[in-house]
Amino acid sequence: MDYKSGIKGVQWNKNSAKWQSIISVDNQRFNLGSYTTVEEAQIAREKTEARLADGTFYEFYTKPRSRKRKYEDLTGKRFGKLVVLHRVYNGNARWLCQCDCGKETLVSAGSLKHGQTKSCGCLRGETIPANSTDLCGSRFGWLVVLERTEKRSQSGDTVWKCQCDCGAIAEVSRSQLTAGYTKSCGCLRHALKFAEGTNVNVIKSKKLHKGNTSGIKGVSWNRGCRKWCAKIQFKGKSYYLGVYKDINEAAQARKCAEEQLHGPFLEWYEEYKKSLLPSDF
Numbered sequence: 001m002d003y004k005s006g007i008k009g010v011q012w013n014k015n016s017a018k019w020q021s022i023i024s025v026d027n028q029r030f031n032l033g034s035y036t037t038v039e040e041a042q043i044a045r046e047k048t049e050a051r052l053a054d055g056t057f058y059e060f061y062t063k064p065r066s067r068k069r070k071y072e073d074l075t076g077k078r079f080g081k082l083v084v085l086h087r088v089y090n091g092n093a094r095w096l097c098q099c100d101c102g103k104e105t106l107v108s109a110g111s112l113k114h115g116q117t118k119s120c121g122c123l124r125g126e127t128i129p130a131n132s133t134d135l136c137g138s139r140f141g142w143l144v145v146l147e148r149t150e151k152r153s154q155s156g157d158t159v160w161k162c163q164c165d166c167g168a169i170a171e172v173s174r175s176q177l178t179a180g181y182t183k184s185c186g187c188l189r190h191a192l193k194f195a196e197g198t199n200v201n202v203i204k205s206k207k208l209h210k211g212n213t214s215g216i217k218g219v220s221w222n223r224g225c226r227k228w229c230a231k232i233q234f235k236g237k238s239y240y241l242g243v244y245k246d247i248n249e250a251a252q253a254r255k256c257a258e259e260q261l262h263g264p265f266l267e268w269y270e271e272y273k274k275s276l277l278p279s280d281f
Contacts, residue, residue: 146163
């Protein structure tokens, strides 16, 4: 074959902008590396041809390569009520764990280390064996499982019909239920996000509005009086905190308002959130 390099097995790779050395053996293509100069690529090709001649080629290119991803050994470690027994591989790596209640369950390393799974299911008040396929009657947060549907999630997981404490019906996959990702029909998320007519995330956020030029939340320049204006919003109402010549005075007024309005509200919200969620969560 005619290569631009003029050397068999050496060609220019546009992507890497280097000379690539290759060889085909028994209808299998071997990449011998990329090199800055055509001479280096030629040497790599010649060395490989020499290995073919003396019979050491396959010994060199079929050496075991340690490309397996290393994993952390979790054997003996405790995660909540679970103690890891050993690693199991049945297509997907899982860890066999024994729960304090005596049951055994298979859990992924990620679910253990991120705290998503802390028991065989008994911690969430499940009345079914961990390896059971029947979830009927089990409670997950605000959801009680009614029956299994014929549907499957995108990952092939079974989908279950559930009734929320608010009365609504929701269809949720098994993994979303057992891992604790879905705890209601969606009303719980809304209740946690909006409390007393207030978006809790907005109050907690330190992010500034796109049009903010002061660099301080709730403080803006008033062109009419040529002073800094301080405002705050709470429970759907806007409170005017005055205008100030000094931006630091406006910032202080805003800070005081946050302490008086947002502070007590956020303390109340934490207790409110606990009252919505079961203690096991």
